[in-house]
Amino acid sequence: MHQAGNNRMMHRLPVEAYTSQDWFDREQERIFSRLWRYAGFVEDVAEPGQYITVQAGLNPILVVMGHDGLLRAFHNLCRHRGTQLLRAVGKTKKAIRCPYHDWTYSLDGELVSIPDEGAEFGPVDKSCLGLKRASVATWRGMLFVHPDPDAGPIGDWFGEVEPRLGPHQVGELVEYDGGRTSYEVRANWKVVVENYIDVYHLSHLHSGTLAMYDHAKAEYGFVGPHFVFHEPLSEDYAANIKTNSPTPLILPEDGLGAWVPMLFPGVGLVESESDWATFIVTPLAPDRTRVENRVRVKDASSWEFVKQGWRSYAYWKRQVRPKHDTGDPDDPLASADFTAEDIYACEQQQKAMLSPQFEAGPAARGETPVLEHQQVVLDYLGGTG
Numbered sequence: 001m002h003q004a005g006n007n008r009m010m011h012r013l014p015v016e017a018y019t020s021q022d023w024f025d026r027e028q029e030r031i032f033s034r035l036w037r038y039a040g041f042v043e044d045v046a047e048p049g050q051y052i053t054v055q056a057g058l059n060p061i062l063v064v065m066g067h068d069g070l071l072r073a074f075h076n077l078c079r080h081r082g083t084q085l086l087r088a089v090g091k092t093k094k095a096i097r098c099p100y101h102d103w104t105y106s107l108d109g110e111l112v113s114i115p116d117e118g119a120e121f122g123p124v125d126k127s128c129l130g131l132k133r134a135s136v137a138t139w140r141g142m143l144f145v146h147p148d149p150d151a152g153p154i155g156d157w158f159g160e161v162e163p164r165l166g167p168h169q170v171g172e173l174v175e176y177d178g179g180r181t182s183y184e185v186r187a188n189w190k191v192v193v194e195n196y197i198d199v200y201h202l203s204h205l206h207s208g209t210l211a212m213y214d215h216a217k218a219e220y221g222f223v224g225p226h227f228v229f230h231e232p233l234s235e236d237y238a239a240n241i242k243t244n245s246p247t248p249l250i251l252p253e254d255g256l257g258a259w260v261p262m263l264f265p266g267v268g269l270v271e272s273e274s275d276w277a278t279f280i281v282t283p284l285a286p287d288r289t290r291v292e293n294r295v296r297v298k299d300a301s302s303w304e305f306v307k308q309g310w311r312s313y314a315y316w317k318r319q320v321r322p323k324h325d326t327g328d329p330d331d332p333l334a335s336a337d338f339t340a341e342d343i344y345a346c347e348q349q350q351k352a353m354l355s356p357q358f359e360a361g362p363a364a365r366g367e368t369p370v371l372e373h374q375q376v377v378l379d380y381l382g383g384t385g
């Protein structure tokens with residue numbers, strides 16, 4: 001972003017990085033098509049024939065479990081004329097059949113039949129027309145894909161950052177009923193990520209909604225291209241955690257707090273003492289981004305959740321609601337919901353970038369991650385040109 005003044009903390013990307021199709025295309029090609037991409041959770045593909053599909057930058061990918069119980073990833077392209085073979089999530093029967101001309105592949109990617117092969121083609125060497133392989137890996141209860149079949153171990157990509165993440169045992173948590181949300185933000189994906197890693201805004205935009213954490217004690221920074229962040233609960237809130245927590249605790253009482261990493265590119269995790277969630281950022285257009293959340297909680301009875309909800313209600317009523325009661329029904333920040341606050345801020349920022357008068361002012365210390373993330377993007381694109 002262009003920046004006024006001569007402050008040392010300079011924004012590193014031009015406005016076009018947030019508004020132009022050319023930047024968007026280069027990011028799709030050089031970032032999202034070349035790195036590990038979140039695809040879901042291991043339970044999404046847990047039995048033979050079950051599959052999911054995911055877009056990894058320019059690459060449509062499918063992950064399917066074979067009859068041998070192994071997960072395999074393939075480019076979701078028919079070897080005849082390229083038609084997408086599978087859509088969304090589901091369970092195929094024994095094989096993958098293209099909807100266009102019924103070419104059929106086994107679950108391990110071999111082309112097994114071509115309708116009217118003899119009459120239409122003569123003999124075809126099917127052995128070289130199997131599905132193109134991609135890579136799939138499981139990591140912390142999640143599935144990741146990589147368009148390159150020889151991507152190597154996922155530990156090479158996440159290994160260094162792993163010790164700085166929360167101690168949560170993701171596989172032992174269960175998906176919260178109604179815990180899947182997906183929404184579009186009218187802003188560039190980097191605006192969404194920069195907001196997520198902007199430590200400065202926590203005690204301002206979210207003064208009412210995230211006051212249970214002690215932002216002054218936040219520890220954060222980059223490990224390679226990945227952002228890590230940890231902050232403890234405020235002493236007051238922690239002292240009454242048994243009644244304050246909206247859902248049953250998932251961490252021992254002597255290690256409460258939040259870990260909120262943003263793994264590159266666009267894989268946010270929100271790992272707190274009461275729940276654990278993904279925040280998956282997918283660029284749709286220069287000024288449109290999808291965010292998908294899946295929330296996991298303690299594997300406990302609904303009764304335990306109801307009881308905890310009752311206990312914590314008094315806290316929320318006392319601490320959160322009054323700060324948002326502006327009396328203005330049109331106030332976009334009156335929802336007591338920090339996600340609504342973030343969306344509002346992101347969309348306002350994106351709009352501002354269209355003004356010929358827009359220029360970013362000095363960056364705060366708590367915005368250092370924003371600048372570092374801009375540098376990471378720049379490094380992957382190989383410069384601004």
Ligand code: FES
Binds near residue numbers: 080082083102
């Ligand atoms: S495109 Fe798939 S069978 Fe023709």
Ligand SMILES: [Fe+2]
Binds near residue numbers: 195196206338342
């Ligand atoms: Fe925020």
